[in-house]
Amino acid sequence: MRHDPARLSFEIVARDGDARAGLLRTSHGPVETPCFVPLATRGSVKGLLPDEVSGIGYEIVLGNTYHLMLAPGSERIAGLGGLHGFMGWDRAIITDSGGFQVFSLAFGSVADEVKGRRGRPPLEGGVLDVGEDGVAFRSYIDGSEHFLSPERSMEVQAALGSDIALVFDECTPFRADYDYTARSTERTHRWLQRCLDWHGVGGPAGQAVFGIVQGGTHEDLRRQSAAAVAAAGVDGIAIGGTLGKDKEQMRGVVATTVGMLPADPARHLLGIGEPDDLVEGIGIGIDSFDCAVPTRLGRHGMALAPLPERRFRYDVRKRRNAEEPGPLVPGCPCPACVRFSRAYVHYLSRAEELTGVRLLTIHNLVYSRELVAGAREAIVAGRFGGYRDAIMAGAAPWEASV
RNA sequence: UCCGGGGUAGCUCAACUGGCAGAUGCGCUCGGCUGUUAACCGAGAGGUUGUGGGUUCGAGUCCCACCCCCGGAG
Numbered sequence: 001m002r003h004d005p006a007r008l009s010f011e012i013v014a015r016d017g018d019a020r021a022g023l024l025r026t027s028h029g030p031v032e033t034p035c036f037v038p039l040a041t042r043g044s045v046k047g048l049l050p051d052e053v054s055g056i057g058y059e060i061v062l063g064n065t066y067h068l069m070l071a072p073g074s075e076r077i078a079g080l081g082g083l084h085g086f087m088g089w090d091r092a093i094i095t096d097s098g099g100f101q102v103f104s105l106a107f108g109s110v111a112d113e114v115k116g117r118r119g120r121p122p123l124e125g126g127v128l129d130v131g132e133d134g135v136a137f138r139s140y141i142d143g144s145e146h147f148l149s150p151e152r153s154m155e156v157q158a159a160l161g162s163d164i165a166l167v168f169d170e171c172t173p174f175r176a177d178y179d180y181t182a183r184s185t186e187r188t189h190r191w192l193q194r195c196l197d198w199h200g201v202g203g204p205a206g207q208a209v210f211g212i213v214q215g216g217t218h219e220d221l222r223r224q225s226a227a228a229v230a231a232a233g234v235d236g237i238a239i240g241g242t243l244g245k246d247k248e249q250m251r252g253v254v255a256t257t258v259g260m261l262p263a264d265p266a267r268h269l270l271g272i273g274e275p276d277d278l279v280e281g282i283g284i285g286i287d288s289f290d291c292a293v294p295t296r297l298g299r300h301g302m303a304l305a306p307l308p309e310r311r312f313r314y315d316v317r318k319r320r321n322a323e324e325p326g327p328l329v330p331g332c333p334c335p336a337c338v339r340f341s342r343a344y345v346h347y348l349s350r351a352e353e354l355t356g357v358r359l360l361t362i363h364n365l366v367y368s369r370e371l372v373a374g375a376r377e378a379i380v381a382g383r384f385g386g387y388r389d390a391i392m393a394g395a396a397p398w399e400a401s402v
Numbered sequence: 403u404c405c406g407g408g409g410u411a412g413c414u415c416a417a418c419u420g421g422c423a424g425a426u427g428c429g430c431u432c433g434g435c436u437g438u439u440a441a442c443c444g445a446g447a448g449g450u451u452g453u454g455g456g457u458u459c460g461a462g463u464c465c466c467a468c469c470c471c472c473g474g475a476g
Contacts, residue, residue, distance in 0.1 A: 041437095042438085046438085064438080096437050101439090104437090171437080212437090238437080240437065243436095250436090269437090272437085277436075289437095293435080296438060296440065297436095299441040300435070300441075301441085354441075361441095
């Protein structure tokens with residue numbers, strides 16, 4: 001399979017150092033990069049309507065093969081207008097392949113697995129078997145047995161009709177040893193080829209395919225993986241897998257990996273999206289990011305804010321916000337900040353009113369969008385370095401981009 | 403006024419015949435969350451058992467008096 005501009009084209013319109021501003025043309029419209037991709041894992045950006053998501057400025061969301069194949073099923077979705085029609089979203093969609101879930105089901109969340117602690121217990125017996133052919137697993141919904149392979153993943157993603165499909169991969173655990181990671185990465189490369197073979201025969205004409213670079217934290221494996229993905233002729237390249245035990249290592253692994261990638265294809269960083277990670281990632285040449293952070297934190301009472309010393313977030317539910325008449329973040333253009341007080345959001349959030357969840361989700365998505373849109377402006381204007389420094393020093397996106 | 407029921411953690415409630423004052427939920431404080439099984443998960447704090455006496459080795463529990471709340475009667 002060769003990269004096909006008819007499915008997807010990516011044009012870099014400006015560079016500033018390693019940072020790039022680009023334009024991704026998909027079957028469902030253009031996507032300006034760098035961009036953040038909100039998660040619509042189960043066919044919905046939790047709590048929001050499609051118009052609200054696009055109204056914020058988002059041009060692409062991410063859906064998940066794993067969840068959607070279990071419920072309501074990809075064939076049903078195909079019969080109801082594909083994922084676009086089914087969820088009422090007429091912009092671009094990228095679908096994850098389900099590979100990551102093999103990892104998360106068996107080992108719990110990324111943070112829990114990396115830190116070796118017991119967080120939410122992994123699904124007992126969730127993964128039945130991981131073999132050369134694919135992965136047998138048990139549905140978290142009804143316990144029924146299912147099988148996911150490169151071919152099946154591509155088949156499901158074809159039925160969903162996403163604009164960008166991700167190849168089926170295995171996300172090796174942080175604590176896996178070198179040999180396991182090496183064998184897993186090689187198998188992921190064989191899976192990559194099987195995905196492309198399947199897609200080349202029966203894949204939707206308008207669907208692009210992104211490869212995924214694995215290799216854990218090992219530079220030589222990352223190099224092999226980057227070369228394998230680049231040689232396969234995919235439409236874009238995603239960086240996945242274990243990125244390390246902390247931000248420092250994660251940034252090192254990502255930067256090293258980016259340096260191994262060809263310049264032309266779009267580069268997507270999977271699963272990363274805290275505010276500082278976005279500007280740092282953009283600075284080293286990442287074009288797009290998807291992440292649960294803005295939406296999940298919003299549901300958990302956290303507001304994104306220009307607070308480097310507090311990991312760019314604060315807990316709205318804490319009592320000190322109970323009587324704050326000002327907005328969540330001064331100057332923020334989001335509806336939650338323009339129209340409501342922090343005290344109101346604090347109250348709603350504690351009262352478990354759905355509106356509180358919605359306001360925080362909207363705020364966090366606007367904040368992330370402002371951050372990335374500001375970065376793009378700065379790149380085009382040739383002053384991204386100053387923008388990044390201002391953000392990291394605690395400037396709000398709308399201040400840093402002035 | 404009389405009869406009955408009841409006062410235990412901020413709230414709602416346990417504690418068999420007297421034997422280390424507890425739980426669940428909520429609330430509270432703190433921590434966590436990065437290709438979403440997550441409007442979630444985890445930890446912690448919190449007490450003169452209404453008041454004052456008495457019996458007993460030992461009282462939330464039994465006895466006496468008082469205070470307060472609820473229901474019923476008048």
